[in-house]
Amino acid sequence: MKLTMDGRQVSFNEGQTLLDVATANGIYIPTLCWHPRTGPASRCRVCVVEVEGMRGLQTSCSVAARAGMVVRTDTADVKSARRMTVQNILFSGHHNCIACEATGRCELQDVAYRLGIREYPTIDEPKEPMDTSSDLIVMNPNKCIVCGRCVAACNDVVVNQVLTFAHRGYKTKVVCDTAVPMAESTCVQCGECVQLCPTAAITERKSMGMGREWELQKVNTTCPYCGVGCQMTLYVDKAKNRIARVKGREGIAPNEGSLCVKGRFAYDFPSSDKRLTKPLIKKNGEHVEVSWDEALDYTAGRLRGIKDKHGPDAYVAIACARSTNENAYAMQKFARAVIGTNSIDHCART
Amino acid sequence: MTNSIKELENARLLFVIGSNTTEAHPVISYFMKRATRKGAKMIVNDPRRIDLCRWADRHVRIKPGTDVAYLNGLMREIIAIGGQDQEYIANHTEGFEELRKSVDGYTLERTSEITGVPVETIREVARTLSEIKPASVVYTLGITEHICGVDNVRSLANLQMLLGNVGVYAGGVNPLRGQNNVQGACDMGALPNVYSGYQRVNDLAIKDKFEKAWKVGLSDKIGLTIPQMFNGIKDHSVKAFYIMGENVVMTEPNAGHTKKCLEECEFLVVSDIFYNETVSYAHVVFPDLCWAEEDGTFTNTERRVQRVRPALKGAGESKSNWWVLNELGKRIGYDMGFTSSRVTYEEMRSLTPSYGGITWERIADVGLQWPCPTTDHPGTEFLHVGGKFTRGKGLFAAIEYRPPAELPDAEYPLLLTTGRRLWHYHSGTQTHNSEGMDNLFGEELMEISPADAQRLGVKTGDWVRAKSRRGEIVLRAWVTDRSPEGVCWTSFHFAKACGNELTIDAFDPISQTAEYKVCAIRIEKSADGEPLGSTRVPVRQARP
């Protein structure tokens, strides 16, 4: 099926929206409330386009493409409507990009930039208090654009059903349960709302001041906790050798972007100063730090001695279900090929 | 898992048994909860009123350790009402008659008496299973951590074959593996009876293959399992013990026994990332690289092989295990030839048919699911497609119910079952060392039912002493109707009050898995305590 978009004949599939068609054809339409995992919400009205024969501007995220449609995404009306919408959003909140945690990854900032908004009026009304009750997540209603992505994430994606809209109109606010502080709510701190928030209305607390989006190196890896094997991106401060932030990888199996409280927030143990950093040998009942050569020579000597005296089956080993396949493979090959026993197991049974 | 995680979202019926999914596998629970919103029915079978019950159509509160009786009772009823898939049974299975005979004794009344589930409930669950197909069975350690763990799993396989639910999309028997790479460690042959890819050590052709590849003579004698290793130390047949990254003091049952064995071990080598409870017993300690420093792969619960990448420089002088083992090998007189993680993987791949097609290049972005024998194979989303089993036909097994090893009695009147909490991971080496996690849940609690608490004169926040025949711990009580009367629950995340001081070292005869889920304890109040406080009461896990 085909339709006309900005004067071009483009083809599309049944079920695609105008936004889908534009994206597939490299045509930029700004969005704020739409997200691949929460779908169209038609709240922000930033994605409006003109459709011939339809009255008024249409939200492209929610209008289904039909054969023969004539769509314009770049008319003066469209541009001015989008600009006015974004200006109103900026005007009704407190968006201070210099101090903002989201600078560099803020969708509102990007959309304003792409629309050519160079300045916008601000109002100096009293700021609403932030919810800093949780150790892991900060909610700042002054940066909330009421796009609803967090509410949809909480209710429809992870189905934890904590976040909700309260009140209405200009007073609409995202709250936990019955507007209680997050730490006292039923929130399990999965952080799906953090990942889907387009601004810094909901952010990771531990990541504050830990580095800008563009300064941090992104490393794709697999979560170290349960057996689901969630795919995640680590945001790494190379100079300080620490992880600053963790994000689920959108659109990638098996987790499709979602994480849980451990995967998203329990990431700083590698940088703990309690890590073991040198080999230890027990001498006179005390562990003392030794060089690798001493530890390896000593261990090899003892293992060879036991093998020679008692045979290979006097050696047993437990591999680790937390470590990599490569280490597990090395562990069983060591038992079998170096020592000569099959007594290798791991905690699959626990 | 026979099937894939994403299929759970499109399931028509989820039969969850012995899986506290929202806490132990939160991200999989998202798929299951979404399924219920799309109209799927969910039956949660669990002694405890776990959080997942909020989304369930039915919560069946079975007594701990009575799963075989429950499943046999369900199967008898399904056969009685003609709910079995006769065509599937005829074409794809063997041994149906034996199964039918073996479940015949599990009448509704007898099943109800053993399991504590009302007759009407058994009848209704059987009807639902007969009517809604396919059902996806999801289970975790609530099934396997029993002296009859293997029987439990085979009973679930019986149920699913009876209903014709194996080898179909959104069906199957789906164990959710507990640890990030427990699947991989099994696949790699870190087991006493198989090499990588489940190639048997006592199969002479396999032995010959590995001897040629490794150019060394190998043993065809099946090795020891973990409990046998500890017993070997006790009887002095085991002299050297190499533990890689396992905090066995906290994770093995009957911690007192574990500690005694480690003390007696002639030579104990431990490699780990923190100085934990087990490290303190070691003669030699190697500092390990941790997850964010390692290069390699993990294999998840749906058999998906995925990349792990080094994001950080290793702490201090810590090293990868493959490097340490290779260095030790050279010093003992055999060079394993591991010069990098990738070289290690490539050797494994060349010797492991199911991983043959999974190269690091192919999984750079998205993982692949084994079996994947060749580099042009797309991987395997679900096993036994169309009811084709590895052995040809699916074999029903006749299984009889056996009670747990230790049940409550006059001296130890309460039943303790153990498990995991959302906020922590195993012995807590990682989560206790991550900022913020201990503030979410900072001390272990003993969950006690309101009826038992009243009898004991205990309220939430009071200090209690929990004793079993093997040990005791002191911790605070959380009075909650998550626990049914007569059943207590705790975890093993905290060294100060580790549930495994109490658990019993009784094992399944085949899998050698310990019965972490049932032992008998006594609880005494030791002191009044402060209420837990509004933010510290785990409201998040006790929603109505």
Place this chain on the structure above:
Amino acid sequence: MSNALNEIFANHPNATVDKLIPILQAAQRAEGYLSMETIHAIAAHLRIPSGKVFGVATFYNQFRFEPAGRCRVTACRGTACHVRGGRNVINSIESHLGVRDGETTPDLKYTFETIACLGACALAPVIVVDSKYYGKVTPKKALTIIENQ
């Protein structure tokens, strides 16, 4: 849980979320306002998250979350009332009772609210006291009406 609430739930056995608004209305009629305990109880009865109940309840103007005064005073701030001096009426009531729009006096005697338009523009400015309409009020007249309650 109060008896009234139990009775409401008994009248709506096995109710689903469709019955949320009727139950909220009945609860408010019975108890005068919706306490957080009531909201939690309704959520538990309907087996939905309490946030959902709170979100719906706060969306509608008809629901209140604090105990109301025995006497309810409503002043219109519609256009017609405004041009005929409604603002002065409102100011005078607020300063007399010592409460702002939506608040209740500490002695729980009066609750004062404003409303966008009562639709009785011919009588502007209008106030409503305990469901009775009073037209063409002045600040002084309004206070007399209120004091005579």
